[in-house]
Amino acid sequence: MTVLTRSALEASPLADLHAIAGELGLDGFRRLRKADLVDALLARQAGEEEAGDAAIQEVAARASDSGDESDGVGRRRGRRGGRGRRAARSEEGATDEDAGDQQEGVTEPALEPEPEPTPEPTLEPTPAARRRGGARRDDETVEGTVELQPNGSAFLRDTGDEDVYVSAAQVRRCELVDGDRVSGPLRPARRSERHPSLVRVQSINGRDADEVAEGTPFEELPAAFPTQAFALGETDPTLRTIAVLAPLGRGSRAVIAGPARTGKSETLRRLAGALHGQEDLDVSVVLCGVRPEEIALWQADGLPEPVASLSLAAAPDAQAQALERALDTARRVAARGGHAVVLVDSLGWVGPGAARKALAAARSIPDGGSLTVVAVASEPVGGESTVIALDSVLAATGRFPALDTLASGALHPELLVGDEGAAAIVAARAEVLERA
Numbered sequence: 001m002t003v004l005t006r007s008a009l010e011a012s013p014l015a016d017l018h019a020i021a022g023e024l025g026l027d028g029f030r031r032l033r034k035a036d037l038v039d040a041l042l043a044r045q046a047g048e049e050e051a052g053d054a055a056i057q058e059v060a061a062r063a064s065d066s067g068d069e070s071d072g073v074g075r076r077r078g079r080r081g082g083r084g085r086r087a088a089r090s091e092e093g094a095t096d097e098d099a100g101d102q103q104e105g106v107t108e109p110a111l112e113p114e115p116e117p118t119p120e121p122t123l124e125p126t127p128a129a130r131r132r133g134g135a136r137r138d139d140e141t142v143e144g145t146v147e148l149q150p151n152g153s154a155f156l157r158d159t160g161d162e163d164v165y166v167s168a169a170q171v172r173r174c175e176l177v178d179g180d181r182v183s184g185p186l187r188p189a190r191r192s193e194r195h196p197s198l199v200r201v202q203s204i205n206g207r208d209a210d211e212v213a214e215g216t217p218f219e220e221l222p223a224a225f226p227t228q229a230f231a232l233g234e235t236d237p238t239l240r241t242i243a244v245l246a247p248l249g250r251g252s253r254a255v256i257a258g259p260a261r262t263g264k265s266e267t268l269r270r271l272a273g274a275l276h277g278q279e280d281l282d283v284s285v286v287l288c289g290v291r292p293e294e295i296a297l298w299q300a301d302g303l304p305e306p307v308a309s310l311s312l313a314a315a316p317d318a319q320a321q322a323l324e325r326a327l328d329t330a331r332r333v334a335a336r337g338g339h340a341v342v343l344v345d346s347l348g349w350v351g352p353g354a355a356r357k358a359l360a361a362a363r364s365i366p367d368g369g370s371l372t373v374v375a376v377a378s379e380p381v382g383g384e385s386t387v388i389a390l391d392s393v394l395a396a397t398g399r400f401p402a403l404d405t406l407a408s409g410a411l412h413p414e415l416l417v418g419d420e421g422a423a424a425i426v427a428a429r430a431e432v433l434e435r436a
Contacts, residue, residue, distance in 0.1 A: 143183035223363035238401040246408040251364025258390030288319035289349025320354040334369035346376035
């Protein structure tokens with residue numbers, strides 16, 4: 001009588017042991033580790049009645065007849081079907097997850113030599129697809145609207161089915177921005193994933209992705225002084241004074257500078273309220289190292305929701321990375337002919353290098369788009385095209401707007417407010433000097 005030995009069982013793949021356990025009617029064998037399953041099989045062999053011994057012999061004999069023997073236990077590799085496996089799975093009520101665990105490297109005992117038809121390719125359904133009773137196919141193409149995430153990745157919304165994940169590498173490589181209409185082939189969600197993934201970006205807004213991605217790098221695009229001033233309204237006295245003395249335009253590189261408690265953050269919020277909602281502007285706000293109470297102030301109606309909100313407790317590296325992500329998105333908008341504005345509070349916590357890099361991103365692209373950066377800092381960083389300087393004495397005594405007329409100003413203001421406006425700025429400065 002053929003007897004299964006411990007060495008033979010331990011040398012056998014888990015699938016073979018499952019098949020033997022299924023033939024022997026061993027309950028709950030799929031929940032056992034391999035070592036425990038070997039012990040259970042040996043125990044069943046030692047204590048089973050004659051019918052059980054006969055079943056063990058029959059399984060061993062059929063496995064040996066397959067022509068691929070290993071210590072008395074035969075194996076045939078590569079069979080994904082098999083009556084023994086199906087019977088065992090039926091008895092144990094195996095789930096889809098169990099099937100997925102055994103898709104690779106499955107080995108089973110041979111039952112009888114018979115030709116097998118080539119199975120149709122199947123896909124592991126995603127969780128959402130299981131709920132709907134179906135699964136996406138590998139060759140499916142999906143189209144949706146890009147929605148960027150804080151970590152640099154994105155999701156395709158409005159796909160007609162479930163949201164599709166887009167990796168951060170694809171977002172960077174194809175310079176995707178919020179609202180882009182993207183299409184490409186799909187990969188179903190794997191076992192540890194919640195969403196299907198885009199294999200590659202095939203088209204962007206109806207154009208071939210390679211054609212879009214091969215454009216000139218943003219840093220190499222030409223830059224010109226701003227020529228189109230922002231409409232800031234006439235009701236707010238601080239904004240009205242900025243428009244007259246230190247005008248801002250599309251592509252401005254601006255810093256709101258001043259000592260503590262001069263109203264820098266409040267001035268930035270007023271600018272955000274004036275610019276937010278303008279039809280052709282993409283306005284984003286980055287809070288770096290602000291007081292926790294100031295984060296709450298940005299939740300007021302009429303203000304854009306910050307794309308990143310880091311309090312003064314955050315590490316400088318984390319703040320610099322959040323700022324760079326926002327600027328990266330704004331660069332893509334400007335490179336495609338749009339007009340982006342990034343408002344930053346503040347540059348004082350991200351380090352000098354990151355602050356200079358943030359300001360350097362601003363530019364007006366001739367016959368193209370623009371990227372405007374307006375940031376809060378304790379003092380000018382250097383390289384600004386516009387400085388909005390706040391006076392601590394005026395702010396402390398409640399005399400607002402608290403702009404320092406002599407320290408504030410813009411390069412080539414005549415391009416933004418005309419020759420008469422530029423002359424009015426010179427006259428205002430002269431008047432201040434006379435009073436002094």
